[in-house]
Amino acid sequence: MKSAQELVASARNAFNNGKTKSREFREKQLQNLLRLVEENELEIMEVLADDLKKPKAEACLAEIAYLKNDVKGYLYSLKELMEPEYVEKPLPNVMDTVLIHPEPYGVCLIIGAWNYPIQLTLSPLTAAIAAGNCAVVKPSEVAPASAKLISKLLPKYLDNECYHVYNGGVAETTELLKQKFDYIFYTGSPEVGKIVYQAASKNLTPVTLELGGKCPVYLDDTVDVESAAARIVWGKFMNAGQTCIAPDYLICTKDVETKFVEAAKKKIKQYYGENVKKSPDYCRIINNNHAQRILKLIEGQNIAVGGDHDMSERYIEPTIITNAKPTDPIMQNEIFGPVLPIHTVKNAQEALQFVNSREKPLALYCFSNDKQIIDLFLNNTSSGNFLANDVVMHFSCETIPFGGVGNSGIGSYHGKFGFYTFSHKKGSMLRSINKMGEMMQGMRYPPYTENKLQTILTAIKKRPPIPGVKYLKSGIIFALGFMVAVGTNWLLLSKDKRGH
Known part of the structure; x- marks a missing residue:
């Protein structure tokens, strides 16, 4: 493997020569990336199963199909996205051409995540290619099988001067961050995000930080609890809870808590059978360190559902905790695992105050059939995204931006917003010069x-x-x-x- 400095130099030389700027080149690379996914679907599913025991349905929907649609979306809209935007002109500029011209930043660093190791690495790369950039891709070493596959496939399908893969752990990432990039896109934890941000600041490099946090769910008594439980349980325990926008904790009244726990028990059994451990549809924790961390959060808690585990298989049963106190570690740290604590409140106003007393989440969920309650949370909280009466599903809607705010991230992407993320909006004015x-x-x-x-x-x-x-x-x-x-x-x- 070439050094980080050599890879960046190669990419920068290609970019400075204008190789990536034409629409024809960008479309060709996107078509190649689409072929990469389509021609290697089976191998992609195999490495996801190896890293996370990810079931076929989750691998297909959340990684493969999502990526294919992402690439196709840019292929269908690239011509329009690349066109300059003509804007209104004030009186002194009536004879000028005034426009906003999207131009690529240059050489981008993309640091992927391990929980959705294919999608969260290649989706930002898709946007970077569409915007006309070169890129160095750093897959997460925590998902080694997926990282190995990415490093094998990308050079076979994409231009070898413009796009590079750099594998490794903390030392290699540190070496990458010493290089001068024109844009850095990182997906991961707030703790590492701060390190990336600090490294970027040395060169005043702009960043997108897709982080996480504790995504709250408010549930009231106006909705059908069975239906709400079906959606919350699915979103929480998909990928064994290792999803940045998974419901992290539930807020409700004591009466609703009782009803929800009973409904959730039924849904877990319906989804995964009597013995969850034997279910082909339930993932595993990524490694032993993360499994131990999650089990430590459960210690001393009131377990209402689940709690079983097998470290030899990195298995932790879907677990629901009741009577969770705000000061408990499980209510302080992002869980990123199959454990749902419930914090009870007296009413919606108390729930709102609780949410606002904490860091701004990546997503906030509100289950209610009362429009006033939905508006209360929508208009009086700050979060990366807001979703009423469901969880997670906003991620697949490419017409809205996806990203965090405050501790949950900086910047956004998906669809045209990904193109804009990797593009500098250059305000331009073209004037004529003549006697009149x-x-x-x-x-x-x-x-x-x-x-x-x-x-x-x-x-x-x-x-x-x-x-x-x-x-x-x-x-x-x-x-x-x-x-x-x-x-x-x-x-x-x-x-x-x-x-x-």
Whole structure:
């Protein structure tokens, strides 16, 4: 494997030569990335099973199908995304071309995560390619089989000068972060995110940090508890709870807690059978260290459902905790495992206060058939995303941005928002130079006079928009502006000649 410095140098040379900037090149690389996924679906499922015992359905839906749709989305919209955005023009700029031009940052570093090791590594890369960047990809060493597959496949399908894979652990990541990148995209924990952010600051490198946090779920008595439990249990125990937007804890009244626990027991049995350990649809914890961490969080808690485990298989049973106190470690740290603590409150207002007393979550979920309650949480909390009456499903909606706020992250992506993340929006103004234009521009040159100043102030004065009219034809605006400027100039010059 080449050194980090060599890989960055290779990518930077390719970018500086303009290799990635044409639409044809970007589309070709995206098509190749799509082929990578389509031609290796079986092997992708095998490594996901090796790393996480991920069932076929979860591997197909959350990783393979998601990636294919992600790539296709950019292929279908790339021409439109690459086009400059023409914007409204104030009066002094009526004869100018004013636009926002999306340009690639350059060489990007993409650090993937282990919980969805294929999707969370290749999806940011997809956006980076669409935006015209080169990239160095660092898969998570915590999912070794997936990392090995990525390092094997990417060089076979993507341009070897522009896109590189750098494998390794903490030492290799540290070495990568010493290099000068033009953009860094990291998915992982807030603790490591702070390290990445600090490293990026040395070169003033912009970042996207897709982090996590404790995603709360509020559940009230206006909804059907059976239906709510079906959705919450699925979202919580999918991938054995190792999902950054999984429900981390439930907030409800004591009465709702009792009903939910009974409903959740039924759903767990319905999804995974009498013996969850033997279910082909239930994942495993990624490694022993993470399993031990999760078990330590359970110690001393009131276990209402589950609690069984087998370290030889990295198995932890779907577990529900009741009477969880805010000061308990399980309510302080992100669980990232198949354990759902329940914190009881008296009402929605108390739940709202509890949520707002903590770090801003990556996602906030509210189950209620009362619109006022939904609006209460939507309008009076801050979170990366908000979802009413379901969990996790907002992730697959590419028309809204996905990302955190505060401790849960910086920046967002998915769909066009991923393209914008990896693009610098360069504000541009294209002007012509000729005698007529210079006559109008001459008012800004010294020597300054009061008449010149007043003319300029009149021209640049902000005015309310004309009702029902968003854009006016440039010719009409120019004619009006030219008449105002020339008329004002004539009056002022006449005034000067009269000695006034």
